[in-house]
Amino acid sequence: MKHVIIGAGAAGITAAKVIRENRKDDEIVIISTDDAVYSRCMLHKFIGGSRNVAELSFIPPNFFEENNIRWRSNKTVTGVNIKEKRIVFNCGKCGKQSNESYDRLLLATGSQSFFPPIEGLRPGPAVCTLRDLSDAKKIRMKADNAKNIVIIGAGLVGLDAAYGLVEMGKTPTIVEMGQHILSANLDPRAAMTYQAKFEEAGCRFIFGNRVKSIEFDDFGTSGTIVFESGDKLPTDLLIVAAGVSPAIGLLKSSGIPYNRGVIVNEYLATEAEYVYAAGDITGLSESWPSAISQGEIAALNMCGIKSVYDDILERQNTVNFFDIPSLSVGRLNPEPGDVVHIREDQQRYQKVITQNNISVGVTLQGDISRSGFWQYLIKHKIPINNAQESLWKTSFADSYELDANGEYKWAK
Amino acid sequence: MKRILIDAEKCMGCKNCSIACAHARRPSGSLYDIALSDPETESRNTILLDGKKQYKPLFCRHCARPSCANSCMSGAMVKDAKTGHVWYDRHKCAQCFMCVMNCPFGVLKPDRATGKYVVKCDFCKDRGSEPECVKNCPTKAIHVKEVD
Numbered sequence: 001m002k003h004v005i006i007g008a009g010a011a012g013i014t015a016a017k018v019i020r021e022n023r024k025d026d027e028i029v030i031i032s033t034d035d036a037v038y039s040r041c042m043l044h045k046f047i048g049g050s051r052n053v054a055e056l057s058f059i060p061p062n063f064f065e066e067n068n069i070r071w072r073s074n075k076t077v078t079g080v081n082i083k084e085k086r087i088v089f090n091c092g093k094c095g096k097q098s099n100e101s102y103d104r105l106l107l108a109t110g111s112q113s114f115f116p117p118i119e120g121l122r123p124g125p126a127v128c129t130l131r132d133l134s135d136a137k138k139i140r141m142k143a144d145n146a147k148n149i150v151i152i153g154a155g156l157v158g159l160d161a162a163y164g165l166v167e168m169g170k171t172p173t174i175v176e177m178g179q180h181i182l183s184a185n186l187d188p189r190a191a192m193t194y195q196a197k198f199e200e201a202g203c204r205f206i207f208g209n210r211v212k213s214i215e216f217d218d219f220g221t222s223g224t225i226v227f228e229s230g231d232k233l234p235t236d237l238l239i240v241a242a243g244v245s246p247a248i249g250l251l252k253s254s255g256i257p258y259n260r261g262v263i264v265n266e267y268l269a270t271e272a273e274y275v276y277a278a279g280d281i282t283g284l285s286e287s288w289p290s291a292i293s294q295g296e297i298a299a300l301n302m303c304g305i306k307s308v309y310d311d312i313l314e315r316q317n318t319v320n321f322f323d324i325p326s327l328s329v330g331r332l333n334p335e336p337g338d339v340v341h342i343r344e345d346q347q348r349y350q351k352v353i354t355q356n357n358i359s360v361g362v363t364l365q366g367d368i369s370r371s372g373f374w375q376y377l378i379k380h381k382i383p384i385n386n387a388q389e390s391l392w393k394t395s396f397a398d399s400y401e402l403d404a405n406g407e408y409k410w411a412k
Numbered sequence: 413m414k415r416i417l418i419d420a421e422k423c424m425g426c427k428n429c430s431i432a433c434a435h436a437r438r439p440s441g442s443l444y445d446i447a448l449s450d451p452e453t454e455s456r457n458t459i460l461l462d463g464k465k466q467y468k469p470l471f472c473r474h475c476a477r478p479s480c481a482n483s484c485m486s487g488a489m490v491k492d493a494k495t496g497h498v499w500y501d502r503h504k505c506a507q508c509f510m511c512v513m514n515c516p517f518g519v520l521k522p523d524r525a526t527g528k529y530v531v532k533c534d535f536c537k538d539r540g541s542e543p544e545c546v547k548n549c550p551t552k553a554i555h556v557k558e559v560d
Contacts, residue, residue, distance in 0.1 A: 010485070039485040042506050055504075058487040289483040289514055318509045323527045327513045368512055369521035370458070370470075372479075376516040387463025396517045397460035397468040405559045406417040407473050408517045 001026045003302055004087060004100055006077050006250070007108035008032035009040070010288055011279025013059055014295030015106050015302070020067045022303045028069045029100060031089060035073040036133055037063075041288065043136040047143070047164025053133065072100070080105070080254040082272040087250075104302040107251075107262055107270070107277040108295065111244035111286065116152070119213035121240070124220035128239045130161045139239060143170055146237035150174075150225060152211060154181035156319065158241030159194070162203055163321050171202035173233065175225070179207055185317050187332045190349055190365045197322040206233075214238070246281045259283070266308045268298040276302055285313050312379040318368075325368045330378045331361030341391050352391060357383045370395075376410065413496025414535070415559050416546060418469050422553035423459065425467040429545035429554065430455035436536065436544040451525040456533040457545055469553065471545070472519050472533035474498045480511035480520060480532075489532075497537070502529035 003019050005012045008030050016028050038056035045051040054061075064071045074092035081088065081099075088099045113129035115121060128139050143149060143165055151158045154176035165172050174181070181198075182191045195205060209227045214235075216223035222236040246261035256272045257263045261283020268276050278294035280286050293311050300307040319326040334340050334353050338360065341352045348366030352359055352374075358381050362374040373396045376382070384391055385398035401411040433455040435446055446453060460468040474497045481489045481498055488504035489511050491497075507528055512520045523531050536543040546554050 039487075039506070041485045041508060045506065058485055060487070288485045288510060289479070292482045316513060318513050320507050320509060323507075325507075325509050325512075325522055325527060327509065329513070368509060369524075370512075370518040372513055372515035372520060373518035375513055385463050393461075395460045396470065397462035397466075400420065400460075400462060400468040402418060402420075405476075406415045406557070407475060410516070 002101065002103045003028050003106070004102035004104070005030045005106040005108055006032070006087065007106075007110055007279070007281075008034055008037050008071065008073070009108060009110045009279060010058070010291035011110070011295035011298075012106065012108035013037060013063075014292050015108060015278060015299035016069050017067060018296050018299035019303055020069065022300065022305060026303075028067070029072060029102075030064075030069060031072045031075050031077055031087070031100065033074070033076045033092065034133065035092075038133055039288075040131065041160075043130060043133065044160035044164035044167075046133070046136045047140050047161065048167030049140075050167065056133070077109070077250045079250060079252075080107075080256060080272075080275070082255060082275060085274065103274065105275045106295075106298055106302060107275065107281050108279045108291075108298075109247040109250065109281050111280040112247040112249070113240065114243045114245050115240060116211075116242040118211050120216065120223075121214050124216060126216065126221050126223065126236055126238055128237070130157050130239060130241060131244065136164075139164070139237070140168070142237045143168055146170070148173070148222075148234045149237045149239070150233060150235040151239045151241055153241035153243070154178070154205065155184055155241060155243070156182065156317070157244075158239070159198070159321065161239050161241060162198060166198070166201045166203065171204070172239075173204045173206065174198075175206045175209070175211060175233075177208065177210055181205065182319065185319055185332075186326060186328055186365075187351065187363055189351075190326055190328070190363055193324060193326075193349070193365060194319070194321050197324070201322075244280070244286070246283045248281060266310070267301045267306065268294055268309050269301060285311075287316065314375070314379050316375060324366060326363070326365040327368050327371065328363040329361065329375045330359070332363065334361075343392060350392075354384060354391075357386070359384060380410070382410070413474070413559060414556055415474060415496075416471050416535075416543060416554050417557045417559070418471060419553050420466070420468055422551045423467040423469050424551055424553075425459050425461075426550065427459060428548045428550060429457055429469070429471075430459065432544040432548035433457055436539065454524055454531050456531055470517065470519055471554065472498070473517070474533070474535070479514040479516055483510040483514040485510065489530075497535055498532075499534065499537075500530055500532040505529055 039058045075089045077089045079088040113131045149172040151174045180191045212228045213226045225233040262277045276298040278298040279291040297309040316329040343350045351363045353361035399411045434453045457471045478498045486506040
């Protein structure tokens with residue numbers, strides 16, 4: 001049996017590992033545009049100079065040899081032929097088209113950066129996104145001599161770029177359509193903590209002003225951003241961090257159905273026979289743990305071991321800039337009828353949102369010690385135990401059970 | 413694999429386990445000059461109180477399906493296929509603290525002194541003996557046992 005995996009990110013690598021664990025003699029091929037295995041979440045550390053390429057890796061150096069996996073790097077898959085069970089790809093070095101047959105195929109191409117429809121915005125020497133290692137390399141190289149670095153988007157990716165640049169000694173301007181940074185990750189109060197730190201480091205933020213157009217010179221090396229207000233901003237390095245979408249380009253004429261992401265059933269199988277999908281390309285979640293979990297489940301099904309993907313998906317993320325850790329799960333802001341509990345001092349800000357005594361959102365900043373249980377409480381809608389003196393004493397203790405092997409489990 | 417088994421009913425909440433754990437990581441000093449308020453004095457374990465004031469020891473389980481390792485994006489938190497333990501390498505850690513958020517039992521935390529690594533049970537593997545917490549429990553509420 002020959003398994004072909006497209007993509008060498010969290011989902012693809014995990015799937016390859018799980019297939020090998022279950023099928024000693026099957027053939028495993030990973031095809032990726034990337035020529036290094038790395039964690040995208042660490043790219044800002046490459047920009048900032050605190051990690052080299054090898055230090056961005058999340059697998060042991062001998063992973064491919066030890067698991068007997070053939071890795072075809074620097075190859076971009078352009079199409080899937082589900083009748084012939086074959087994928088078509090372009091070689092990044094020579095540009096030649098080639099193909100590879102499969103018995104089982106896993107689509108794990110991840111996401112791609114989204115270019116907002118702004119007049120005059122197109123790829124060029126002064127325009128970058130931050131998704132791949134090649135993007136981080138370009139930013140690091142261009143930033144050295146750039147005078148006016150502008151980042152469009154103050155989400156996690158935009159601020160990752162800003163943080164890496166600050167560590168390089170640069171002071172980018174960040175343009176955000178909304179009213180505060182990290183609006184998908186934190187409430188306004190917690191976001192303000194980071195905004196103040198970025199400003200202290202020399203960054204500037206422009207909120208609520210939509211970019212109307214961008215005018216580049218004939219060489220594309222510098223240009224002017226024109227806002228709807230009429231304001232103008234010069235730039236010689238523009239980083240577009242306006243969001244991502246599932247990387248489904250290779251499915252265009254394949255006949256494999258997709259909406260925003262590729263459509264999968266509970267076994268993570270697509271509607272095409274023998275074709276599975278895992279990670280961001282499914283559009284189910286954009287988190288690292290989800291990619292790992294989907295990679296594992298898809299791989300088991302590819303091996304003929306029926307496994308259902310039944311993770312409870314809840315918005316969640318952590319943020320850590322300037323050594324201030326934050327995490328948030330569920331709702332960031334209350335809805336009508338919710339109760340908000342807040343505790344704060346100079347070092348920490350903690351907020352729990354409850355609805356009928358069930359926690360529906362938690363935001364912790366500064367002190368996130370031993371707080372993992374909140375995520376479980378929220379996902380499983382477990383009521384706050386009122387026998388405790390206060391909500392802040394909530395912990396695993398009130399649901400404490402041990403199984404025969406000595407593992408913890410949550411009491412029903 | 414070897415796991416520290418817990419008999420919560422035997423726990424008197426004396427916290428000898430926590431002091432032993434914290435003391436084992438101190439570069440110098442004796443047990444008699446340990447200061448719990450010192451940010452560098454940190455225990456990997458703790459004892460929780462439930463709503464009925466019963467003691468519930470909280471020790472890393474080195475889970476069969478570890479949520480911490482599955483949420484780690486740097487390769488710092490890894491399940492050892494041979495011993496079954498979940499090892500943490502602070503030099504690989506990227507301080508994203510996804511493991512802290514994803515441990516369903518709330519065992520993990522960033523270190524207090526620097527906030528640059530995760531405080532995580534290492535089974536006292538470099539100390540060549542049974543874990544310090546187990547050695548110092550006066551009621552045998554915790555003990556090491558080979559489990560499946």
